[in-house]
Amino acid sequence: MFDIVIVGGGLVGASLACALAPTNLRIAVVEAVPFKSQHQPSYDERVLAIAQGSKRILDAISVWSEIGKADATPIKTIHISDRGRFGASHLRHTKYGVEALGYTVPARALGNALIQKLDHLPHITVLCPVKVTGLDVEHDQAALTILQDSKQDKLTCRLVVFAGGTTTEIGGSLDFRTESYKYGQTAVISTVTPSFPHNNTAYERFTETGPLAMLPTRQNRYAVVWTALDEQVEGLLHCSDDDFLEQLQYRFGDRVGALQKLGIRRAYPLSFVKVERPVRSRIVVVGNAAHTIHPVAGQGFNLGLRDVSTLAEVLYDADSTGLDIGAIGVVDRYWKWRERDVNRVGVFTDSLIRTFSNNFLPLVLLRDTALVALDLMPLAQQFLVKRTMGLAGKLPRLARGMPLV
Ligand SMILES: Cc1cc2nc3c(=O)[nH]c(=O)nc-3n(C[C@H](O)[C@H](O)[C@H](O)COP(=O)(O)OP(=O)(O)OC[C@H]3O[C@@H](n4cnc5c(N)ncnc54)[C@H](O)[C@@H]3O)c2cc1C
Incomplete structure (x- = not known):
């Protein structure tokens, strides 16, 4: 029996396993698609914008140092504009006292760093390529059905963390109330x-x-x-x-x-997916499986990584005080902490798309004025940048650059 089974070893699932590595929790990561496969849906050709706050988390879980120096590129200035119109705004790193507003990293390089780290962690068992095909939740444990080389098997654990991405059969069969549209x-x-x-x-x-x-x-x-x-x-x-x-x-x-x-x-x-309340006794849903957002502001993985840093802290604290990590009180604590950030970023990215994909003249004027105002109003800019850098709100230890344990 494991303490935690993480379903999905993509960017978020693998990050969570790395974050929990210093604890004594026995963890299994189950990933359906081989990590180096051309068809790996998480570690692919994308180049991801990584916020300052996320770099801190990746640093604190000893993954940032594994990303080749040549693979991370600092973003020092961001130029935002409305094509063919007057609205434009510039965000510069020097204004915020940071060496960069964020970084770009190829998803494959990030994946390599995560997998390399997972390979050397004693409490973590990686099952790949293995697919989770079913889940039964009982009072004191959860039982997962897994499929490996056409053979079925069972895994039991105290808590299932579902990090299977946007479209996963098991996610659908969990029957959480979800808002979604294309x-x-x-x-x-x-x-x-x-x-x-x-x-x-x-x-x-x-x-x-x-x-x-x-x-x-x-x-x-x-x-x-x-x-x-x-x-x-x-x-x-x-x-x-x-x-x-x-x-x-x-x-x-x-x-x-x-x-x-x-x-x-x-x-x-591109689609929007939001699980209304992604926790229940013995189950937590994280990353894209819980909230898939438009990539307009490069926030999806950053949001998932904030799920990771918060969940790792809640689970470690619960376990070290003798609580059952799958109990509803524990997973509720996680969601109470995350709910505001997840909702805010979802609404923010969605409104950006709706506002900027609209050619209704008063709205066009309003958004272009807002872009210019953003350039002229340091406080408004600071508010926005702090949030998109992942440095706002009550931060868990890993997001403050501190060790979990
Ligand atoms: C074009 C584009 C650009 C983006 N750019 C950015 C950016 O700049 N910055 C940013 O922060 N975010 C960005 N994102 C969002 C980011 O890619 C996602 O938020 C992130 O990949 C989510 O990771 P995840 O681990 O939750 O899900 P996924 O990456 O989908 O990983 C899920 C994993 O679970 C596995 N899995 C699924 N079901 C099962 C099962 N039943 N059994 C076993 N394994 C299973 C899958 O094989 C997969 O490996 C972008 C997204 C897109 C589409």
């Missing part, structure tokens, strides 16, 4: 090399079809996250590289010179 938009990602140095500047440009983000990454490249309407995606995925670059240049403009050398293209249909 945006009708798909993110097409790739990389390009600008003819000018990127100078660690990230760009977020709102366009009629959705936001276009350019994130500075290694070797003077930009990671592109181009949000397009669903019906435009086939064209963007299958046109020639030259065609794609020409359309991108037209949308983005020539701030960083000519865009060249297109990388691999991938598409991610």
